[in-house]
Amino acid sequence: MRAVFLAIFVLVFFSSCATKVSDSNLYWGKYSNTLYKVKKEPSKATNAAHEEELQSIVKNSIDMSLRVPPGIYAELGLYAMERGDQNAAQNYFRLEQETYPEGTILMQQTLSN
Amino acid sequence: MRLMPLLLLGSLVLLTTGCVTTNTSTKGQVYPEMYNEKPIAILVVPAINHSTAADAPILYESTINEPLSNAGFYVLPIEITNRFLRNEGFSEGETLKDIPPQKFAEPFGADAVLYVTIDKWDTNYYVIGGNVVVGASFLLKSSKTGATLWSYQDEIPVDTSGDDSGGLLGLIISTAIQTGLQDYVPVARNVNLMTLRSIPFGKYHNMHDKDQSQAIKLGKIPEN
Numbered sequence: 001m002r003a004v005f006l007a008i009f010v011l012v013f014f015s016s017c018a019t020k021v022s023d024s025n026l027y028w029g030k031y032s033n034t035l036y037k038v039k040k041e042p043s044k045a046t047n048a049a050h051e052e053e054l055q056s057i058v059k060n061s062i063d064m065s066l067r068v069p070p071g072i073y074a075e076l077g078l079y080a081m082e083r084g085d086q087n088a089a090q091n092y093f094r095l096e097q098e099t100y101p102e103g104t105i106l107m108q109q110t111l112s113n
Numbered sequence: 114m115r116l117m118p119l120l121l122l123g124s125l126v127l128l129t130t131g132c133v134t135t136n137t138s139t140k141g142q143v144y145p146e147m148y149n150e151k152p153i154a155i156l157v158v159p160a161i162n163h164s165t166a167a168d169a170p171i172l173y174e175s176t177i178n179e180p181l182s183n184a185g186f187y188v189l190p191i192e193i194t195n196r197f198l199r200n201e202g203f204s205e206g207e208t209l210k211d212i213p214p215q216k217f218a219e220p221f222g223a224d225a226v227l228y229v230t231i232d233k234w235d236t237n238y239y240v241i242g243g244n245v246v247v248g249a250s251f252l253l254k255s256s257k258t259g260a261t262l263w264s265y266q267d268e269i270p271v272d273t274s275g276d277d278s279g280g281l282l283g284l285i286i287s288t289a290i291q292t293g294l295q296d297y298v299p300v301a302r303n304v305n306l307m308t309l310r311s312i313p314f315g316k317y318h319n320m321h322d323k324d325q326s327q328a329i330k331l332g333k334i335p336e337n
Binding site for chain 1: 153154168174175179182183184186187191194197221222298301319
């Protein structure tokens with residue numbers, strides 16, 4: 001019995017260490033850091049690192065059954081748009097809007113521009 | 114028995130001074146309009162920078178989405194709203210300051226607009242470690258009426274020593290500050306986090322509309 005408790009404790013302990021989730025149940029990864037680097041020194045490398053971080057936030061959120069934080073899908077949509085991938089962009093903007101209906105007006109505007 | 118009036122007076126003095134120094138403000142008392150309007154979608158406009166740190170506005174912009182969303186709001190994607198604002202000729206916060214939010218917030222679907230003025234960003238470094246003192250004022254205005262829903266102003270010192278063990282690490286960090294290589298993202302994150310402690314929670318927070326009685330530490334309430 002004791003061993004089971006210990007095992008559960010260790011499991012809970014380590015799973016809580018692995019990924020940081022805010023008290024409103026959002027996972028942000030290194031979002032602020034990679035975004036700041038893009039703004040400070042816009043380059044292929046900093047943009048690629050930020051886009052990768054956005055993808056990782058989506059993946060981690062889905063894995064943990066969390067809502068993807070505001071703006072993450074929308075930013076991925078912008079990257080797709082810049083590559084000329086309209087389908088992917090539309091898909092991301094739709095996901096943002098589905099997750100947060102409050103963003104509907106803005107997402108529609110972005111698509112029509 | 115002659116002691117009695119003195120004791121009474123003494124306790125009266127203690128009681129009244131106690132009333133003065135104890136800050137018992139609650140979110141509901143200070144920000145009633147937040148509970149009336151219940152804004153959800155927030156448009157974050159570029160910061161007004163009165164500090165000497167040229168980077169302060171982009172530090173703010175990179176770190177505000179996270180704590181504001183964590184407080185339960187939907188932050189309209191800043192990378193998108195900034196592009197629209199730039200196209201309209203509003204790339205700096207200063208140009209937006211005097212325009213009523215009703216005039217530009219509607220096309221974004223925003224319930225409220227967040228204005229920030231950074232007054233101070235002072236880096237202090239010592240032989241070991243250092244700190245940054247950030248002074249900023251935040252104003253959240255209704256995009257329906259233009260009224261201020263929430264505001265907060267404070268000067269917040271953020272320790273940048275990183276590690277209290279000092280020694281070699283402290284030396285490396287203080288050198289980093291002197292050479293401008295210090296990572297200020299955690300500083301900006303801390304400032305936003307501390308400031309937003311007083312905001313009534315939004316729809317996506319489980320304490321939404323249940324935090325009226327929560328006590329808050331008040332900074333100064335900035336004027337419009």
